[in-house]
Each structure stands twice: as C-alpha cells, then as structure tokens.
Amino acid sequence: MGRSGPRRMIAIVLSLVITAVTVWLMYIAFVDSADTPQTTYQAMSDNAQLAQDVYTIIFILAGAVMAGVIALTLAFSFIYRERPGQQALQIHGNSKLELLWTLLPVLIVAAMAVPTFNAIAVITGDAPEDSLEVKAVGYQWWFQFQYPELGVVTASDLHLPVDRPILVKLESKDVIHSFWVPQLSGKVDMVPGHTNQLWFTPNTVGEFMGQCAEFCGLSHANMRFRVFVHTQEDFDAWVQSQLAEAATPEEGLAAAGAQQFTMSGCIGCHTVRGNALAMGVIGPELTHFGSRTRLAGGMVENTEVELRRWLKNPPAMKPGSIMPNLNLTDEQIDSLVAYLYSLQ
Ligand code: HEC
Ligand SMILES: [Cu+2]
Missing domain, CATH: 2.60.40.420 (Cupredoxins -  blue copper proteins)
Structure with a gap:
C-alpha cells in the first residue's frame, strides 16, 4: 500500500497546488471573456440575469467536480503508483463504489435541471401584461x-x-x-x-x-x-x-433616383410607404432606410461607401444574397444613393 509520512504529505500538497492553478486559470478565462461585446456575463435585462444565474450555478458545480476529479486523480496516482516493492493499487468489481460514481453524477445533473427548466419556462412563458x-x-x-x-x-x-x-x-x-x-x-x-x-x-x-x-x-x-x-x-x-411616410424628392439627383428605383425593379422587392408603386416584401422595408445604422443584415455600417458597394453587386459583398446583381451603372447608383439617403 501507499507511502506514509512526509512523502504522502508532499503528494497531497502537490495535487492540491496543481488543482488550484488549473481552477485559477479557468477563472481568469471566465473573467476575461466577460469583457467582450457578445458576453453573457454582463446581463442587461432581468431574464438575461436569470439565465446567467443558472450558468453560475452550473459553473460552480462543474468547477467543484472538476477540481475534485483532478485532485483525487493526481493524489491517487502519486500515492498508489507502482514502484519497486509496491504494486499499483487497482480496484475491480466494487459494486458500492460503482454505484456511488454512477448515482452521484445523475444527482448532480438532476439538480442542474431544476433551475434550468425553470428559467426556460419563465423566459419563454407568459410576458407581463404591459409588455x-x-x-x-x-x-x-x-x-x-x-x-x-x-x-x-x-x-x-x-x-x-x-x-x-x-x-x-x-x-x-x-x-x-x-x-x-x-x-x-x-x-x-x-x-x-x-x-x-x-x-x-x-x-x-x-x-x-x-x-x-x-x-x-x-x-x-x-x-x-x-x-x-x-x-x-x-x-x-x-x-x-x-x-411618417417616406420623403418624396421633387427634384435633383434624389428625384432621378426615385425614378430609377421604379425602373430597376427595386419596387418589386422593397416597400417604401408613400411610394405607391413600391410594395415588394422580399427585401427589407426602406421607408426610413436612411435612419438605420447598418445595412445588409447588420453586416456593415450604413455609409455611402458600403451602400455603393452593395448596389454594385450584392452577392459579391454578401455570399448568397437574395438581392441579385442588377448591373447598375455608376450614374444609376449615384441617383439611387441620393434617393435612399433622402429616406430618413
Ligand atoms: C429580387 C428582389 C430584390 C430586388 C429586385 C432588389 N432588392 Fe434590395 N434587397 C433584397 C433583399 C432580399 C435584401 C436583403 C439582403 C440581405 O441583407 O441579405 C435587400 C437589401 C437591400 C438594401 C439594404 C437594406 C437593409 O436595410 O439592409 C438596400 C438599400 C436595397 N436592397 C436597395 C435596393 C435597390 C436600390 C434595388 C434596385 C436597384 C433593389 N434593392 C432591388 C431584395 C431585392
Ligand atoms: Cu439565420
């Protein structure tokens, strides 16, 4: 059987130190990722916080299991390893132990399920009356x-x-x-x-x-x-x-763009309230396109440069785009850009 005295103490302390360092590294990763724009760690709504609380419970439970498994694995392999005059310790067919390490995880997972299903029921359940x-x-x-x-x-x-x-x-x-x-x-x-x-x-x-x-x-x-x-x-x-209904430019480049919008068939896919011809429902409504911060499904900033790039060849910018390349000339694009940005 295992060593006794100071060598066993050293093995146990070493196991605990390695475990602590591992857990600490995980914690650092946890804290670091809290500072990214798509983090869930900084919840900004009641129900996001509810989901985050479930996550925290699971993180702590899973962390405790991980620390326990690492510490025990290390300690046992230091203390009971094979060396001259000593056989490695192995356990076969101990029903009590096997039952224990089957039931324990089942219980832990079952305990995690309770707050999880509760949070799902709240978040996807009935919303308050004044929503x-x-x-x-x-x-x-x-x-x-x-x-x-x-x-x-x-x-x-x-x-x-x-x-x-x-x-x-x-x-x-x-x-x-x-x-x-x-x-x-x-x-x-x-x-x-x-x-x-x-x-x-x-x-x-x-x-x-x-x-x-x-x-x-x-x-x-x-x-x-x-x-x-x-x-x-x-x-x-x-x-x-x-x-408000869409602006209807009377003269200048924007007015030419409004005509182009009809001639190029944009009206078949896009709605512009206030433009009786434009009633398409395949693409985004453009009534107030100029007031949006992004375009093409939030892919890029809504700037003149990006809008030109978009109108020139949508599938080249966004693979698979349902809006086809309409082979617009630079002059046509000039007028369309003026029209689209008049739609504030
Ligand atoms: C066959 C249908 C179709 C036609 C024709 C069409 N579009 Fe589109 N358009 C779409 C679809 C679909 C999208 C959304 C693409 C995406 O983001 O994946 C889109 C997106 C846009 C956007 C970005 C809107 C946003 O909020 O992101 C603008 C601007 C636009 N189209 C202008 C035009 C103009 C101008 C024309 C005519 C020259 C035109 N479209 C012709 C289908 C069409
Ligand atoms: Cu999707």
Missing part, C-alpha cells in the same frame, strides 16, 4: 422587426424603451433561424409556420449586439442585428420619426 410586443421575422439573411401596436416596421436595428417588458414573437419566412442577444435574452428558434416567443425587460440604456444563432445557409454568419435601448422619451421620438 411592448415586437414581431421579429427571420429572412435569409436579415431580421425584420415589426411593432404591431405602433405600426412601425424596420430591419436590422431593433429599438426598445428601457425598463419596459418586451415580448418578442419569433417567426421565419424561410428556414429555421434563431434570435439571440447575449446580454438581453435567451436564444430561441424562429421556425417557419410556427410562432415562438420570449420576453425580457432591458434595464440599461445602450447598444447591444444580436445575431442569428441557428445555421441558416450561406450568409448565416452575416445575419446580425443591433438592439438600441433608449429612455422612454428617446424611444417615443424614434417611433414618431418612423411613423
């Missing part, structure tokens, strides 16, 4: 956001008031997508022909990153969105600006 409803619709490869009570439709930028529960109804127009804002919400699938939902109450004004979290085709990685959480005042002002 603001937003319908998020997944398209290959962008998110549409509708506010049924307010009559507003937008894409890629989701604007919300702070401290009010938000009920997000999740739908899809084509394949399965998934709605995920790490700092605000859980991750719930958007399934064609079936409405899912989740709710959360943002508690901090700011800008948060969201993305599709279910592989949905070629440009899945380019299917992103931003959430802007505003004070109630700022949110109301934003709603007012979105309710």
Whole structure:
C-alpha cells in the first residue's frame, strides 16, 4: 500500500497546488471573456440575469467536480503508483463504489435541471401584461422587426424603451433561424409556420449586439442585428420619426433616383410607404432606410461607401444574397444613393 509520512504529505500538497492553478486559470478565462461585446456575463435585462444565474450555478458545480476529479486523480496516482516493492493499487468489481460514481453524477445533473427548466419556462412563458410586443421575422439573411401596436416596421436595428417588458414573437419566412442577444435574452428558434416567443425587460440604456444563432445557409454568419435601448422619451421620438411616410424628392439627383428605383425593379422587392408603386416584401422595408445604422443584415455600417458597394453587386459583398446583381451603372447608383439617403 501507499507511502506514509512526509512523502504522502508532499503528494497531497502537490495535487492540491496543481488543482488550484488549473481552477485559477479557468477563472481568469471566465473573467476575461466577460469583457467582450457578445458576453453573457454582463446581463442587461432581468431574464438575461436569470439565465446567467443558472450558468453560475452550473459553473460552480462543474468547477467543484472538476477540481475534485483532478485532485483525487493526481493524489491517487502519486500515492498508489507502482514502484519497486509496491504494486499499483487497482480496484475491480466494487459494486458500492460503482454505484456511488454512477448515482452521484445523475444527482448532480438532476439538480442542474431544476433551475434550468425553470428559467426556460419563465423566459419563454407568459410576458407581463404591459409588455411592448415586437414581431421579429427571420429572412435569409436579415431580421425584420415589426411593432404591431405602433405600426412601425424596420430591419436590422431593433429599438426598445428601457425598463419596459418586451415580448418578442419569433417567426421565419424561410428556414429555421434563431434570435439571440447575449446580454438581453435567451436564444430561441424562429421556425417557419410556427410562432415562438420570449420576453425580457432591458434595464440599461445602450447598444447591444444580436445575431442569428441557428445555421441558416450561406450568409448565416452575416445575419446580425443591433438592439438600441433608449429612455422612454428617446424611444417615443424614434417611433414618431418612423411613423411618417417616406420623403418624396421633387427634384435633383434624389428625384432621378426615385425614378430609377421604379425602373430597376427595386419596387418589386422593397416597400417604401408613400411610394405607391413600391410594395415588394422580399427585401427589407426602406421607408426610413436612411435612419438605420447598418445595412445588409447588420453586416456593415450604413455609409455611402458600403451602400455603393452593395448596389454594385450584392452577392459579391454578401455570399448568397437574395438581392441579385442588377448591373447598375455608376450614374444609376449615384441617383439611387441620393434617393435612399433622402429616406430618413
Ligand atoms: C429580387 C428582389 C430584390 C430586388 C429586385 C432588389 N432588392 Fe434590395 N434587397 C433584397 C433583399 C432580399 C435584401 C436583403 C439582403 C440581405 O441583407 O441579405 C435587400 C437589401 C437591400 C438594401 C439594404 C437594406 C437593409 O436595410 O439592409 C438596400 C438599400 C436595397 N436592397 C436597395 C435596393 C435597390 C436600390 C434595388 C434596385 C436597384 C433593389 N434593392 C432591388 C431584395 C431585392
Ligand atoms: Cu439565420
């Protein structure tokens, strides 16, 4: 059997030190990743915090199991290893021990399941009465956001008031997508022909990153969105600006662009409220395109340079883009850019 005295003490201390260093390294990784924009560690809503609390419980339980396994494995292999005059210790067919290390993990996993299922039930369950409803619709490869009570439709930028529960109804127009804002919400699938939902109450004004979290085709990685959480005042002002019909430029380059918008067939895929011809529903609504911060499913900043690049050849910028290359000339693009940015 094993050594006794100081050598056994050294083995135990060494095992504990190695275990402590491993756990410490994991903790450092944990803390470091808390500082990234898609972190879940800094929850900015009630239900994101609920999910984070479940994660913390699991992290601590799993950490304790890991530390125990490492420490025991090290200590046993130091103390009971084979050396001259001593056989390595091996245990076969001990039913009590085997029962113990089968039941223990089952119990631990069962204990983790309780807060997990509870959090899922809360997050995807009934939202508070005074919630603001937003319908998020997944398209290959962008998110549409509708506010049924307010009559507003937008894409890629989701604007919300702070401290009010938000009920997000999740739908899809084509394949399965998934709605995920790490700092605000859980991750719930958007399934064609079936409405899912989740709710959360943002508690901090700011800008948060969201993305599709279910592989949905070629440009899945380019299917992103931003959430802007505003004070109630700022949110109301934003709603007012979105309710207005689109500008209709009378003269100049923008007016030429409005004509081009019809001639190039853009109207078949895009809606511009106030332009009676533009009623397409294949691409994002463009009524207030100029007020959006990003374009092409949140892929790039909404700047003139990127918009030109987009209009020149959408699939070259975004692989698989449903908007085709329309072979526009530079003059046509000039006028379209002027028109699109008149749509504030
Ligand atoms: C066959 C349908 C179709 C036609 C025709 C079409 N588009 Fe699009 N458009 C789309 C789709 C789909 C998207 C979204 C692509 C994505 O992000 O993956 C899009 C995106 C855009 C965007 C970015 C909007 C945003 O919020 O990200 C602009 C701007 C745009 N189109 C302008 C035009 C203009 C101008 C024309 C005419 C020259 C045009 N489109 C013709 C389908 C079309
Ligand atoms: Cu997707």
